[in-house]
Amino acid sequence: MSSKKLQYERPVIQKLNVGLMNKFGTRTEYTPLTHIDGNSVRDLLGKFGSPLFVISERTLRRTFREANRAFKTRYPKVQFAWSYKTNYMNAVCNAFHQEGSWAEVVSGFEYEKALNNGVPGNKIIFNGPDKTEAELKAAIANNSMIHIDHLDELYLIKELAMESNKKPRVAIRVNMDTGVYPMWDRFGFNYENGQAWDAINKIMLNDKMELVGLHAHIGTFMLTPSAYGMAASKLSHLALEIKKKYKKSVQYIDMGGGFASKNTLKGSYLQGIDASPTFDQFAESICTSILNAGFTDTDLPLLILETGRALIDEAGYLLGTVVSNKRLSDGRRATILDFGVNILFTSFWYDHKISPAQEFSQYTEDAVLYGPLCMNIDVIRENITLPPLKRDDHVVVHSVGAYNMTQWMQFIALRPAIVMIDKDGNSHIIRKRETLDSIEKDEVLPKYLKDFKL
């Protein structure tokens, strides 16, 4: 009897505002995403629980190869270094290492992770403003590239170099005006006011250290490729001046990261897919600047890229389930999902694309999407047009591969599992769902607080 019944859809009615701008945006998110690389969303959630992060290895490798091709077709010596902070799941890091990426780390924790993953010490770039003495000693012993952020660090390395039989391989991070706002001048040494030259002179005149490179990282989610061209020109100029003054060639120029992914920033008029430059545009700007700077072909430095977000964002999905629907006092539909800003940190600055994971008719409703946290700030999308979702329906959030799996918070709930789907479509769990035990294992309860009577 029940098999004869028709598919049920919640009744909806929507006023038509002909000729008016629709503040809920364009019709882009109605097409359901029922499968990821051949795996049904429903089956994945059934097997690994909801919510669930999914990483498509196929997309990860395809994106890397696209970026690699964009640079290698324009410049003879290119090296990518995987930005651990963007996503340091070991499976993700190793997929990038298999593609040939070195490691770029910004803390002792990440440095250890890279070593444990099997990255040779001399292929680890150690960035960041806080490297402890012990971490610097290890980096010197392992021949890693140490990118100096401030003079205190420079002097500390100098001291350590005197005690060591190894010559630290160092680079300086240079900040500069590239015509974009805000200028990231809190990291490294400034180009325009001479701080960078001062640091270079201090290194070059010290025979205990070797200046191997110059590094810049001009911002994050950069939408202007020409700013990279400007930065590459300024670093090239420094490298050429070092050659002139000290007769020494700098081995590499590291352009850092910051390339925008295809996500849509909040408040952006255009969708990210239209607003974000392609790898080719970034590559054209950077490579042209270095090639035209005046290096001889033997002095052409290695070009290192630490891009993270643009390489992994698109490969990540967050799968979740509808908890409830309600109507707000102003008549707007509110849908509560089983994941919130605790695990989708990037919803603070992106209007993530969210698709239903099952077929619907073409009717839609304007809605607000909330997470399950008992907090007012837990908003996944302030306004979105979606089909009439009902309790237990599934949704898929697109492009969540960058930063969510490193910046997520263990707040009032357990963090979900992460699954990687390999290039043949097989799913592999790469991080288990947390348990109460895994959270409490490092807690220590003093004996006198053990018992109580209520």
Next chain:
Amino acid sequence: MKLKKNLALSDSGFVFDPSTGDSFSTNPIGLEIIRMLKEGKNANDIKSQIVKTYMTDDASFEKDFYDFVNMLTKHNLVEGEKEKN
């Protein structure tokens, strides 16, 4: 409750209110409910009809039905007193 008498409905889910000039779009189930309301059916009749035809249950539909009726009221498509049952 009673819907405004002169609402114009099309088979594709287009609803026109000639008294205000407002137009609306509704999905097939919404259209079916509006038609039943126009025929004067009460909430229980509508519920049993929908539950018989579609893959849903009394509790789920009742929740959706009252939300839908609230939206009809908000859109000014209802006239007269709410039905008491």
